[in-house]
Amino acid sequence: MTQLIPYLAFDNTKDALSYYEEVFGATDVQRLPVGKEQAGQFGVDPEQADNMTMHSEFKVAGHTLYAADKFNKAGDFNSSISLSINWQKDNAEETKAMTELFERIAAHPETTVDMPIGEQFWGGVMGALKDKYGVDWMFNGN
Incomplete structure (x- = not known):
């Protein structure tokens, strides 16, 4: 099975990993x-x-x-893309978990909320935010 795995670049990944554990609840950190x-x-x-x-x-x-x-490479790599977490909005457990995750991240003082999470005109649930490292995250329940 092939996979596409986002590869982020940071000035200090060691600090970024601590941030993602604390704010995003990151697991399986290596x-x-x-x-x-x-x-x-x-x-x-x-x-x-x-x-x-x-x-x-x-x-x-x-x-x-x-x-x-980044190892002194120039550029703001992380703001060039958005990461989208998608789930089935009909699954109440997933919707609750993703909404709670979005709200926890949104509450962090270094997060910018671009779109509060909520019902959308197309029938889905969506929210968007930018984390302290400039990574854009979309939460998308269809």
Whole structure:
């Protein structure tokens, strides 16, 4: 089975992982720091290598995401796309869980809510927000 897994880039993935655990309830968090022997390959000080992340994985609402440090690459990669969490709105348990997750994230002081979650004219439930790292999230119940 093939998969498409979003791969996010952060200035400090180690801190971002803590944020996603606290605010989004991220689970199954794994982090692979840069080893001192790989520091030169990544262009980082060997003494700082352990604080740098070459790869990480975590789950939000059961969906896997990957992340790593930017390693001095320019650009605001994360604001170029939106991540959409979709569910069946007829499933009361899923709707409750996704609404509660949206509201928990929305309540964080560094979150910008673009669209409060609610019933939409097309019959679905939708909400949109931007997290503290500039990642756009859409919550979409159809």
